[in-house]
Amino acid sequence: MTVALTSALTAPLTALAPLPGDRATLIALAAAKSPRAISLPLAARLKPWLYAGAFLALFIACCIDLQLGPQVLGDGFTKLGAITGAMLPPSDGGNLVHLLRVIAQTLAIAVLGTLFGIIFAIPLGLVAARNIIGNRVVHFAIRRLLDIFRGIPVLVWALIMVAAIGLGPIAGIVAIAFADIPRLAKLFAEALENADERQRQSVRVTGARVSAVIRFGFLPQILPVVLSQCLYFLEQNFRSAAVVGIVGGGGIGYELQERIRIFAFDEVAFITLLFVATVALLDFGSGRLRARLS
Amino acid sequence: MRPQLSLAPDDGARLAFERDWLRRARQSRRQTLVWSLATLLLLLASVQLSEVTTSAVGAGWTERVADFIDRLFPVLRLDSLFAGRDVTGSLARWYYDLPRWLAAMRETIEMAFVGTVVGGAIALLLAFLAARNLTPHRGLRVFIRRGFDFARSVPDAVLALLFAVAFALGPVAGALTLIVTTVGALGKLFSEAMENAHGRQIEAVKATGGSWILQMRYGVIPQLLPQLLSYWLLRMETNLAIAASLGIIGAGGIGIELDRSISFIEFDTYLAILLLTIACIFMLDMMSELIRHRLTGPSH
Numbered sequence: 001m002t003v004a005l006t007s008a009l010t011a012p013l014t015a016l017a018p019l020p021g022d023r024a025t026l027i028a029l030a031a032a033k034s035p036r037a038i039s040l041p042l043a044a045r046l047k048p049w050l051y052a053g054a055f056l057a058l059f060i061a062c063c064i065d066l067q068l069g070p071q072v073l074g075d076g077f078t079k080l081g082a083i084t085g086a087m088l089p090p091s092d093g094g095n096l097v098h099l100l101r102v103i104a105q106t107l108a109i110a111v112l113g114t115l116f117g118i119i120f121a122i123p124l125g126l127v128a129a130r131n132i133i134g135n136r137v138v139h140f141a142i143r144r145l146l147d148i149f150r151g152i153p154v155l156v157w158a159l160i161m162v163a164a165i166g167l168g169p170i171a172g173i174v175a176i177a178f179a180d181i182p183r184l185a186k187l188f189a190e191a192l193e194n195a196d197e198r199q200r201q202s203v204r205v206t207g208a209r210v211s212a213v214i215r216f217g218f219l220p221q222i223l224p225v226v227l228s229q230c231l232y233f234l235e236q237n238f239r240s241a242a243v244v245g246i247v248g249g250g251g252i253g254y255e256l257q258e259r260i261r262i263f264a265f266d267e268v269a270f271i272t273l274l275f276v277a278t279v280a281l282l283d284f285g286s287g288r289l290r291a292r293l294s
Numbered sequence: 295m296r297p298q299l300s301l302a303p304d305d306g307a308r309l310a311f312e313r314d315w316l317r318r319a320r321q322s323r324r325q326t327l328v329w330s331l332a333t334l335l336l337l338l339a340s341v342q343l344s345e346v347t348t349s350a351v352g353a354g355w356t357e358r359v360a361d362f363i364d365r366l367f368p369v370l371r372l373d374s375l376f377a378g379r380d381v382t383g384s385l386a387r388w389y390y391d392l393p394r395w396l397a398a399m400r401e402t403i404e405m406a407f408v409g410t411v412v413g414g415a416i417a418l419l420l421a422f423l424a425a426r427n428l429t430p431h432r433g434l435r436v437f438i439r440r441g442f443d444f445a446r447s448v449p450d451a452v453l454a455l456l457f458a459v460a461f462a463l464g465p466v467a468g469a470l471t472l473i474v475t476t477v478g479a480l481g482k483l484f485s486e487a488m489e490n491a492h493g494r495q496i497e498a499v500k501a502t503g504g505s506w507i508l509q510m511r512y513g514v515i516p517q518l519l520p521q522l523l524s525y526w527l528l529r530m531e532t533n534l535a536i537a538a539s540l541g542i543i544g545a546g547g548i549g550i551e552l553d554r555s556i557s558f559i560e561f562d563t564y565l566a567i568l569l570l571t572i573a574c575i576f577m578l579d580m581m582s583e584l585i586r587h588r589l590t591g592p593s594h
């Protein structure tokens with residue numbers, strides 16, 4: 001009987017004959033055939049719940065350590081409600097022209113920061129590319145170094161640059177460039193590694209000079225990728241440029257921080273909305289350009 | 295150098311091809327020229343607007359930077375490297391406040407964890423409503439999408455400053471900031487992942503009479519779980535770096551120590567804390583990367 005049932009279970013569905021026997025034996029047989037489909041052992045069933053419990057315990061411990069309780073949250077959100085109320089209606093405080101100029105300055109900081117980032121990332125990217133520098137030790141060392149510096153956020157760079165160079169947009173530009181260099185270098189290296197060798201070879205076999213091999217066999221492949229990444233970094237850096245201003249790196253961050261300090265929340269709301277609108281505009285334009293590139 | 299056309303008069307097709315090719319080359323050249331000029335103009339305008347040339351870094355900035363770099367590196371002597379804290383040139387003197395920095399680092403990690411967990415949970419719930427193929431209501435979808443966009447474009451530091459006014463300076467403001475930005479970032483990624491989910495599993499649950507919630511639970515989540523978890527872990531890495539930096543503007547954690555060392559002009563202390571932070575972030579990133587590779591295989 002067992003043989004008959006097993007063959008019935010393995011037979012294609014269309015050829016399924018009505019199974020003999022009652023429900024209990026059927027389940028027992030199916031369980032014998034594929035034990036984990038019918039019922040998991042207790043340990044396996046408990047495992048996800050144990051993980052979830054441990055995770056929850058960790059989360060609660062973190063909340064307790066941060067003093068993130070209902071009391072704090074309740075008080076805070078009441079105050080936050082008052083702040084939001086004070087934001088309405090947003091007001092430009094009578095200096096719209098000045099604010100627009102500062103937004104443009106923020107964009108300028110982002111553009112120059114990205115430019116310097118690109119300039120310094122190109123040689124690093126060349127060195128970090130496996131198909132340019134063959135030495136595996138050098139390649140590994142450079143990659144790890146880039147990984148380590150990639151972890152430093154732009155605000156940390158801005159703080160140190162303001163201390164080193166002094167208040168002003170130059171510190172912001174240098175901070176953005178420093179934060180970008182390791183990230184861009186890694187992307188450049190990857191673009192170089194992904195470039196198709198055959199295209200270069202086909203130019204080389206025509207007897208072209210090295211410059212022509214690079215111009216026709218290499219650049220057409222990587223330039224669109226690299227340009228599109230640079231545009232993407234410009235979008236991100238516009239946000240960073242707003243942040244570096246808070247520690248004294250020039251741009252809109254300084255204006256925002258001043259107004260938060262004097263509780264002029266209606267102007268804070270106005271500047272934030274203006275900034276968000278500019279971000280949307282820049283993202284839209286840059287997105288269109290990137291779509292054309294790819 | 296333009297190729298000379300020396301063709302038989304009846305070779306019209308080839309002539310047309312040459313003409314077309316020349317026209318295209320000219321057009322491409324013109325386009326490159328226009329874009330290069332536009333970029334140049336943008337750069338010149340940026341130089342003008344950013345006041346780089348006029349803002350007074352002042353004379354003698356090379357000496358200032360040199361002095362800064364000199365102060366940045368600690369005094370370390372090989373013979374007294376492992377001596378006590380009171381000996382000049384020892385590691386213990388350089389890292390004189392290590393226990394407090396480690397406590398601050400723990401706070402930063404906790405901030406990042408809480409922010410990513412809560413933000414990720416909210417993002418997951420909203421993503422179901424924001425995915426084109428799953429949403430129960432289209433107007434709701436557009437509304438939530440715009441919310442995600444907004445949460446991503448408000449600079450995190452500005453949010454942190456606002457939360458710091460409401461919740462006092464400290465890690466709570468940082469955690470809340472991270473929650474908002476995480477909802478924006480992960481909500482977008484999650485909903486896009488869900489839009490690429492296979493419809494057949496969802497239909498299978500629907501065919502057995504499963505409600506919308508059951509369809510999401512058994513039709514969507516199982517097939518996307520590795521991808522969603524991987525995004526979530528990546529965000530954890532990002533949030534850790536953001537949490538470290540938000541402290542600089544008063545949101546708790548290691549950033550406060552960084553800021554303090556700068557205001558006391560202890561640049562070698564700054565370097566010590568920075569190295570500690572980088573090491574912690576790097577180790578946690580490696581852990582997260584290991585888990586991500588186990589989840590999705592090495593291809594992701």
